[in-house]
Amino acid sequence: MWHISNEYSGECHCPLCQAAFRKWLKNKYHHIDAINHAWWTSFWSHTYSSFDQIESPSSLGDKGLHGLNLDWKRFVTDQTTDFMRHEIQAIRTSGAIQPTTVNFMEDYTGLNYYKLAEYVDFVSWDSYPAWHQQQDIMTAYDTGMQHDLMRSMKHKPFLLMESCPASPNWQAVSKIKKPGLLTNASLQAVAHGSNSVQFFQIRQGRGGFEKFHGAVIDHYGGEDTRIFREVTKTGIILEHLSKIAESRVESPVAILYDMESRWAMEDARGPRNQGLFYHETALKSYQAFRRNGLNVDIINMEQPLDSYQIIAAPMLYMFRAGIEEKLKRFVQNGGILIMTYWSGIVNETDLCHLGGTPHGLSDVLGLHSEEIDGLWDGEVNHFLPVNGNEPHLKESYACRHLCDLVRLQGAVPLMEYADNFYKGYPALTVHKYGSGHAYYICADAEADFYHDFYQRIITAQQIRPILDRIPEGIEVSSRVHKDFEYVFVQNYTDSTIDICLPDHIEILSGNYNGTISGYTTIIFQRKST
Amino acid sequence: MWHISNEYSGECHCPLCQAAFRKWLKNKYHHIDAINHAWWTSFWSHTYSSFDQIESPSSLGDKGLHGLNLDWKRFVTDQTTDFMRHEIQAIRTSGAIQPTTVNFMEDYTGLNYYKLAEYVDFVSWDSYPAWHQQQDIMTAYDTGMQHDLMRSMKHKPFLLMESCPASPNWQAVSKIKKPGLLTNASLQAVAHGSNSVQFFQIRQGRGGFEKFHGAVIDHYGGEDTRIFREVTKTGIILEHLSKIAESRVESPVAILYDMESRWAMEDARGPRNQGLFYHETALKSYQAFRRNGLNVDIINMEQPLDSYQIIAAPMLYMFRAGIEEKLKRFVQNGGILIMTYWSGIVNETDLCHLGGTPHGLSDVLGLHSEEIDGLWDGEVNHFLPVNGNEPHLKESYACRHLCDLVRLQGAVPLMEYADNFYKGYPALTVHKYGSGHAYYICADAEADFYHDFYQRIITAQQIRPILDRIPEGIEVSSRVHKDFEYVFVQNYTDSTIDICLPDHIEILSGNYNGTISGYTTIIFQRKST
């Protein structure tokens, strides 16, 4: 395999790149008037009369044109992809026939990785979670979502290119891993679709910026270290799992998590300039699915939707690639759509949709958004259950940051706001459309809401979880191959936890006698259903 | 009317402006020795031997010469004024005869607006308070003080050029306005002397930096929105108030709030470099006057003082424009002067006054300052009443940030410090001078002190409040025209509040039956006294 280059990133504003950008724009827009419209340049007197007047957005110039910023980011991705393709071409010309990969980074927003993924044979990435900062299960969910994002790009196994056997040296604090965590983290990658477990680095260098980056062999140099022993142990486990490489992950549900939409949303001014919490919001949907025992795909707007039973589309600010039509068909055909506030606001050049949002889906959702209230840090409202709501939601839940005020046009309110002048306004709604249902979450509700709400939907849809009754602190995931399913049960706490595994399973790794020990993994196989 | 340009701001350090600055300096100082003295350049070896050596203060050069910084700010104001006058000249040359205005910004420190105000026919400004962040009545006071500052510049009605019908998009959080607040905020402008209520913007643009700035007509585009209805309602109220445009605001009291003094004070190093709280301190005087039912003028040192009964001069660091003589005459003739710590420290080029401060007013105040103690954030001292103090102050009040230690030379202590080695030192003093009295507040006391203390002074002076007994959360203000007074009573809470309006009034707007509803305004007229 060829690893084409390391962690592509950065952007260039040199005259050559500026020229290339103008050419890229000409190719996309053909005429300067099209740019003036797309970027709405008449506001604040930005109108261009020629492509030659366009400069890249930078701190030396103007970053106030959102459309320009957005196209610049697309261009940077295209330039990087182009560069990568030249690199690949070079090795191909020289006769190399091995597959290629390039390593991606966690939640990196400088590039649209989907574009690069098209041209390599395998996606790979470098996983450096900050363990032991929050509850480890939360870090496991966050890392799991990244694994699932990497896998979903090509819908096939990926590679864990880098991970740290001890602690990276560049995080705010270099925490060492508790015994067992290294193995857990390594096996989590496999559970989520990686066909490799690799470490950076085998041996610590004596100098340089990363001389204190954890390694299999440290400056001491011996094999008699805790790290070396745990790496060895992990390797022995992996040797017995080679057949899993043939399997793949199947997910009944997906989360729409789109980089272009994120670029535009986070660049915009309003409705909340001190934090929109996009990643955190998507993660709450992810956790809710996982805690309820489901594998999850993380897809963007260009990918097919038809294989899923539920699609969560949190904060889908930009509608592009015909997503409104695709979602409409998805619901029409029986799918469950879960949409939230601040969705369908702009088109692909960041021009606001007129006539009500989420754009083009009012008939599907049975509502449109009227106003959106930003909440100060620390300000809280609550979701209260509407009497007799169909999913039988009974609790109250805190919500923060953004509260959408919607006008119902057929949707049924399931929960309502508890406070402010919009007390009693809908906070969660449902609308039947075709054979499916479309839910709308009006505000940034706490994680428990997502857990409870998704549980009821999953139960109602009769989607089979990988395991029933998953205790807190345990992550469950699976891969399938023909007749067999490989199930990974991971304990991300330091306590032994009671857990009930199904009958007729074969334990491939780990110890099970009604419990799972702290920081250990049980892997079993069973017949696929 | 001609609106000359939008929100003048910024400064230019190009070679042409540097040359203009040197010319400006030559014109002011004539000889380089005069500059060396005025800016005290011998300190740290900054002595100039020629005007050509002077460069504007910038991050590329030197910002350590306070006198230079101060003159640069004056020059920037003069340059901007000059530019504006050229713009006005252009429209006059072309035959336009309409009045002119230029819109100012809230608490903007980049320009001395008084200079620009001289050359336009009307002052106007853009009011974008961050409602619903603190108690709304506090935001109303802060906004009211800005209105009064704008009105006081020309002592005649101003224009509310811009305000937002929904929420601006560029604040940290875009909070929507509670029902009624839009009308209240609009009428507050009128109450304080505006002869217009205008909104930015009528219709949201589809793109650009402010595409999410609130508008009368939003992206949805309908008239059936909460905002549209409230704007409409506000317009109807205003239609019935047109006669008020003939009236003007009369204030028995004024606050000296001077931009040149502020420039110098906030640029200085010491006695507190992590916050002097000038604006907040002035605001405490403002709130105290308003809570006690008085209209307030906000004036600078060049304006006449004679029409006022009380003048508060908080933190008047710089004495210029002969202010010490004017204040002396004011007290001599029966006025009440309220001065505070950190006043009369420097002259108009930021050279420290020798021989005791507040400069030139020791005989009026009956004291001079000996030392000033900076307090850490969170550190607190207290004011305790001196037994038998004449205004009968009875409570204890917290003070923070700065504590002046004064030596009495005739003044009588009314309150004293409770803590530190200066326990028992004077904290509030009074001195009779001529027919008037001069008070000195030694430290940054809490708002309740200002309220209680001013109440006693106002009562003693027999100044008639607009209304007696103003409940918390209510703002009261008035305009007068010949025989009539127009009184605005505004509720800035969401509760209905009992309030006692006088007899023989005619309600012009709003509902009154012994109470005022939450977020509503009552306007009545009565015979002037």
Place this chain on the structure above:
Amino acid sequence: MWHISNEYSGECHCPLCQAAFRKWLKNKYHHIDAINHAWWTSFWSHTYSSFDQIESPSSLGDKGLHGLNLDWKRFVTDQTTDFMRHEIQAIRTSGAIQPTTVNFMEDYTGLNYYKLAEYVDFVSWDSYPAWHQQQDIMTAYDTGMQHDLMRSMKHKPFLLMESCPASPNWQAVSKIKKPGLLTNASLQAVAHGSNSVQFFQIRQGRGGFEKFHGAVIDHYGGEDTRIFREVTKTGIILEHLSKIAESRVESPVAILYDMESRWAMEDARGPRNQGLFYHETALKSYQAFRRNGLNVDIINMEQPLDSYQIIAAPMLYMFRAGIEEKLKRFVQNGGILIMTYWSGIVNETDLCHLGGTPHGLSDVLGLHSEEIDGLWDGEVNHFLPVNGNEPHLKESYACRHLCDLVRLQGAVPLMEYADNFYKGYPALTVHKYGSGHAYYICADAEADFYHDFYQRIITAQQIRPILDRIPEGIEVSSRVHKDFEYVFVQNYTDSTIDICLPDHIEILSGNYNGTISGYTTIIFQRKST
């Protein structure tokens, strides 16, 4: 005396200095390959093929090469020293024969002051503590450590070049000094080895950046001020202490506090990039010695060790100048070495030592470090006493920031960790080596640990304290001359404190009748032992 220049600082990246830097490097390394090895340039592809390719580290270029950064700092010190020597040469050539000095700054990390100190006759420094921010005794310890550092550079009396009679104007908050503190702070300098007490400034200037810097004569200008009186009083005390100028400070213990090691340690990435607390950690050793009644020298790795009974070497990241051999001999010959975590990690060009750390001292300490755990801000572990530990430590102590996990090779654990998976691992160890003992503190323990632990060592070593039983809030220090010892007892609280002074003493200054008043100093002399 000639004061050569004021507070040397800064660095220059101009072409001339870059060229000088390359010449300096050639002189040190001779061949580019030696640089490539020393700086480990092969990491991240930094390999140089010529000296001409080397550029100084700056924000315009690359700061990622730790070895380059380190040599640059050494070069800047050498350039500055060279400049200073030219200045000295100039006055010598002109016939001046007076001694020279240059004033240093508190805890300044831009220069290695030891290099400059070589070429002046006296060390002097500018002392501007921020009194009344924390407990004053803590500020006194911190200032005392700086005095001791200045004295230890040349092991002879130094000069207090600048101190502020009131409050400096450039600190975050300008707090005035409580009565008595000015005298205390002045006499503390003398107690620690200064032969001068000087103030900046005699008279406040009217303008300039420091116009509000405290002065003996302020803008008011009179002699009837609190400050003027306290300065006068201090002067009178000093007049009676002139014989103390002949004496010197003798310390039985020293702290290794090395600038080159600090440069490298604080530039490195890992194990904690949000605070290593080097200064604070050294200060905890310092306080422990002082609270137990000992004078302390603050030395670097190039100074002789043989005169001390105890050497504390906290966080001695870099081993250079043969320190491991010197420390080995020191312990061999009966010395007490106290070493901590994160020591002996790199060599003098910041290359990591292989084979176990602290490098070269495993046999002396009886252990090597295996892993080091970074703790989040707010995260705490604890030291618990091991049953039957020889120094009879009985309490538990909090530790933070960094926890070393060591493997014992002969050392005896005295305390152990209370929490995390390394509960029960050694937290404090001792190892007998030759005639001495080597202690190893594994984590950043709280100040009380240092106090209690050092007390036991001092007692066991039978080192005589200046005074027995020093109450909290009191600092004690001494100077000796032939047969006499001059003891300074200083109360850094505002309370009168009971204290027992020995018999047969002669009070030189201050009042003693079984107590010492708040913010006062007692100076007595006694026969040396």
